Amino acid sequence: MYRIRISAILLVAGVVAPALADEPTAEQLKFFEAKIRPVLIRECYGCHSNESGNVRGGLRLDSRELTHIGGSSGPAVVPGDVDESLLYNAIIHEDFVMPPKRKLPQNVIDDFRQWIEMGAPDPRVNEVIEIRPSISEEDIEQAKETFWAYQPPVSHAAPSVNNADWPRTDVDRFVLAKLEENELAPADDAESYKVLRRLCFDLVGLPPTPSQIEAFADRWKSDPDKAIAYVVDRLLEMDQFGERWGRHWLDVVRYAESTGREVNQTYPHAWRYRDFVIDSMNEDKPFNQFVQQQIAGDLMPAKTDEQWAENLVATTFMAIGPKNLNEANRVQFAADLVDEQIDATTRVFLGTSVACARCHDHKFDAIPQADYYALAGVFANMTTYFGNPPSEFGTITNAQTRQSSSLLRLPIDDPNPYDKRYTAKELQDLRDEMAEKQREIATLGRGSANSSGNAANAQRTRLRLLNEMSMLSAKLGVVDEDGNPRSYCMGVQERKRPSDVRLLVRGEIDQPAQSVERGFPQVLCSVQPDIDEDESGRLELARWIGSEANPLTARVMVNRIWQHLIGQGIVSSADDFGVTGQPPSHPELLDTLAVQFMQSGWSTKSIIRTITTSRVYRMNTAYDRRSHEADPDNAFVWRANPRRLDAEAIRDAMLSVSGEIDFERPRGSEVAKAGFTRVTGGVLGNPRDIARKAFESAGQSRRRMQRGSRNQIAEEVARKITGQLNQEDAKHRSVYLTIVRDEEPRSLSVFDFADASTIIGTRESSNTANQALYMMNNRFVIQQSEAFADRVIRERTSPNDRLEYAFLLAYGRPPTSSERTAAASFIRDFASTTGFRSRSKDTINALCQSLFASAEFRYLD
Template identity: 85%
Template sequence: MLLLTIGLMSPIRGEEITPEQVKFFETKIRPVLIRECYGCHSNESGNVRGGLRLDSRELTHIGGGSGPAVVPGDLEESLLYNAIIHEDFVMPPKRKLPQDVIDDFREWIEMGAPDPRVNETVEVRSSISEEDIDQAKANFWAYQPPIKHSAPSVKNTAWPRSDVDRFVLAKLEEEGLSPTEDAESYKVLRRLCFDLVGLPPTPDQIEHFAERWKSDPDAAVAYVVDRLLEMDQFGERWGRHWLDVVRYAESTGREVNQTYPHAWRYRDFVIDSMNADKPFDQFVQQQIAGDLMPAKTDEEWAENLVATTFLAIGPKNLNEQNRVQFAADLVDEQIDATTRVFLGASVACARCHDHKFDAIPQTDYYALVGIFSNMTTYFGNPPSEYGTITNAQTRQSSSLMVLPVSDPNPYDKRYTAEELQDLRDQMQEKQRELLTVRRGAVGPNDNAATAQRTRLRLLNEMSALSAKLAVVDKNGNPRSYCMGVQERKKPSDARLLVRGEIDQPAQDVARGFPQVLCSVQPEIERDESGRLELARWIGSDDNTLTARVMVNRIWQNLIGRGIVSSADDFGITGQPPSHPELLDHLAVQFVESDWSIKTMVRTIATSRVYRMGTAYDRSSHEADPDNALLWRANPRRLDAEAIRDAMLSISGEIDFERPRGSEVAKAGFTRVTGGVLGNPREKARQAIQEATRSRGTMRRGMQRGRRNSMSEDILRKVTGQLDQEDAKCRSVYLTIVRDEEPRCLSVFDFADSSTIIGTRETSNTANQALYMMNNRFVIQQSEAFADRVIRERKTPNDQLQYAFLLAFGRPPTSSERSAAAAFIREFAPTTSYRSRGEDTINALCQSLFASAEFRYLD
């Protein structure tokens, strides 16, 4: 069986080996390696088979094409041991070593594989000097502490409503520009509702806002902002913004796309944090080092553990054969996410060499590696009583963390004693079959290829059984798990890798933080990894970047363009801020507000800048074609979630109750293949059985005129499992599987969940128009929209006006009324305007959904 827990026991370094261990290695291990292995697996022989070298400690741990030869403390993962016992490999090829020699190797690996063979250490010198770092600190704006500047004086004193307005207007006046007129009231309300809660305004909200606007626009905006900030939908909207940045998804992606059945816990944690207006500095620290933070209750401790899912949820190449390479890539992804998400700094660029542009030497990268490599990352299938068994395609896997509270996955099954015993019996039978195959006891007509296929089948079946047994305790009751990280007991520094290659280690690098970002390098105790100190430093008032980066993200989500347009890159290659004094002013204000995201949203949303119109002015455009100085509002297309949620809201079918878990949580730990969770053939078989059981229901449906045949319905259930077209929940709760995002999201430029997305791309393509014309979900919502209009308004004029009010937040113009009448005449020429058929108004409502005004914020 294949077993793996990332980071079991660190290899014993040369300086930590006792004299007794040296003697054991030199008398019982090295002679055997020289006599039996060096002939094929050493550098001096010139014959390195399978890429495996056993003539140095580092190369023995790294291994060859099949994985590490020795994993200290882990016999199952040590391929050298598996080879000498003739399990998965047969070495030496023609005979088996004596049992006492095998026992020596077993003892050696279990004691931590002490190995005194130390290669001469190469020292890599950086081309970035201390003087270069000091100059960058002194001269580059992002590395200097933000200052709360006083708002500048302006000529047009009647226009500003806040300091935000004064900073923007002062810049415009310097260039001889003027801000455009305010947008119309319904446009401002629509903008506020979509920006703050991701939903269109209701007719009642439109009516009340219009009345307040007439008497006092400032008070009207402030009132709506306060009401929207109190709604649970605020956390769902702004939580989704954060999930974009932290590359949230429910699977590993890449070649072997394995599910994350407990990723939804992190999604809910983010949404709840936004609704509670959790101080952002605490939010930061929980995600980087929640497992190390003090907790007063088990519930608080559980929340801290779930928060560290941030470090575990990234994409992973589970097909990577080499354990050391996998661990190095995992740490690299965690460093990249942490530094870019919170600091807007691409420190991971220094993995292979000094940073090409920023003053970040390669040693700074490996100083962070020392911090992150001293934790265990939990992301996969929990271990059953048989260990963590992966399928045949997955060469790297992990366990999960047990929560200190009872909160099982809602779809985890409870087993009776009989069911539990049956699973155990099946597992034992598979183990016996696998042992038979490994011993070569196959049928007389079977060849090696048949034996290999049998072995792979058995491993996959054992993995499925292990996944079922792992989620329950010995009594068959579901356990509560989460993804995340945990500290290891004995922290150690990392070794710099020449050109980032795992087989070319250089000098040790002391754990620490990027020098150019620190005024003073924090001290890290010898018995601590430094991760908690890193979290506290990143989420501190003294950090020069964290507040700036987050304020810029908030500004971008409300205004449409960041003050720094490169939201994830505040380095030399990023864009300079268009309003540096305003950015600093808001950053300091953010910290002073106890890092309150809602306070910052309120500050920006109640400004005069926010409610400017989008009217085009030729002279202003020629002076500032990118609108960097904000002489008008930026027209914006709604993002994918807002488009889908708006259709559900307008049709009246939206379900505001939070669903617990997701489709992935329901499927459990399994592989994603062709948009299907699990085995597609098995899913098809289950769908056919379900259809057979519900023949009566299908027959009644066909009598009502259903067009889908039985085979089409089965095909949709199987192949469209992840499209979730029938779901009525908010889009933030849809299952997000890497490389298999729901069609309703992917067609409208949904964030790539395999990377950090601070700014989504926005396109206008034919696929989007075709989706709005032909997709089943759009047609369903158009019909529900029409039903609502007919149900709630009785006369044709009232129905038309109501439809426009729901879709656009305004009544139709006279020309639109004429166009609607012409559309109805052309669509159904045999019916009058007053007696038009249901299909006609369905088509009219769908045309409103398909219009540009529905998809854009003006």
């Protein structure tokens, strides 16, 4: 393994600073030196410079970079934009008052305005600190030559085995050879109904139907191999396959419909990406194309508007991560956004956390800090669109949101299904209302006194107006000049005139060091790509990641597929293929599958077919003491891993068994219906506004709104009447439930649903008292138990047939004799305790709920 020298050398040099995008002219520099610098030194440096000691508000004005970065309230100067430059705002005493005791002369104020409008030319450049890496080129080359993950995968011939009758495929031969090498034997085949149940849940996330169970049992008797192959082919063609495997991918890419963090703002168009992922899985889109669309779809050629729209929607991957919209400093927000995008891209596709090198050379992997900023240069040259579509009045966000964004206009007519069409009068009324609020806010300087002389009241009025303007802007932004809905999506777009970024000492935005040329992590590249100076390099990055030249992409995806089907990855650390991750248990098998994956045209379905038709996949879960002592983690796969179903499969299985599942894809989501708004107290939008509308729709008076706590009433009414985030009455598949960060549906969160704020390659799988209580008391479970009972009563007449049918629906098998006895005893006890008749609907309800609550229903054996 390579060595990492831990000493970092900091050298002072004044020649490494990057050039300005537009070099200032001699006249502009003369203007700065004569009109601007003296005022800054005289009026500002005393409180806002490095030499002043305790810098007020974190603002330093003694260099160009620090002036642009600004302090805790945001950038002091935005070149060319007077309104966004807080320094100008302060010297005119609007939002801030600087200098604090007097106002600068008007001619000085005019000079600053002119300077900012001309692009704020400024020759003051910090002396640059050059950071020399502790990871040398020799270290990187040694890592390339010696570490398994950085070497190209190579196909291996299947090994010979002693038990030649057992294997059905090369997968079996690789696994059996490892078992025989460790003096272990594979478990016997599982029973046919268990194999079918495993296949159905793994491939489409649903239990087998009675007709599927009967047909599979007949085929199994004559030829188990052909029975499995037939079912696999049928399941792979079902639309439910994309919904099942699309949800796996949404875990990894941190899919959610809101920003999370302190100001939890909705993403009304996130559902488009969800549907893109599901459709891509169903189409068996080549995975390398799938990768490239998500990283650089906006830069890829498209033959039709529909293809172009799909490519734009795919880049939602870059925009959908969590965001701290309350961050005051735009430079910090931009740096954090790029960091999150780098982390997602490298961990999702490469199983490597390059983001660990943001503040220093990677502690373990051969990734110097400069490699992080080479990659940051690629991502920093794009604009991320995630927020509120711009109206004719611009993009306006609410008062709590300090960072805002627009959306991408789609080239096709495909509006959000819940966007309203406005008549000419309605549209004009909205415009008039917006214009009136703009006039009102123009008369209110932030922090100034209103007509009553109360500055606090003026501030409250201003915040109210901003929030109301944000709501109006959201309504106006989604329609054209005729009031018809426009079509938008989240995503990214390339900026003009790309440039390199500066390395930041310890990752601090106010400590820039040398400029770093755009590029990719050296340890993963045999040859660095040639990035044109007029391009960011993002398209080249996408093509490189989705290519056979990359040693990790195919391995990482094949490993994810193996994990979902077998229960544990060949590399158990699915998101970490680095030095601190786990080595592969079957390295030759992993590489062979990766090569097959690429040779198949990057077909996900082909790898799934290869694994599910193997003898390894159909082994039973029987415990063997000797094997367990030799391999307690089952790394060598001597038996099948017993697995608890994930949250979506449990919910979908209840809907399927009850017969109430709705297989039609819902268009949009509850977030799409609510629009661009804030999530407050588990409610989409302002709880008081929702409550008012709910009371009015129910014929209640406003007076009742004033009784007790308005917020309490609002939240209760919003939850009970709108049911926005509860979704207990929804009947569609769980992949279509609204996923708002920190507000996941109870039916999912109680069963270890993926944390939507992080990259989840492997979910937790717990067995807790809360889960048992949920299955006993939750309204959704009780509803589905009643529907299950109704189905059993409707489709079977005799008590014995009903019991057999209930077990077949829930477990994929008939009850055993002991279970028949236990069920009869349960019915008698329940009837005597409650006073219901043994054949009453309530008694059968209770029996059906007990089947749902059992461990066998929640686990794959």
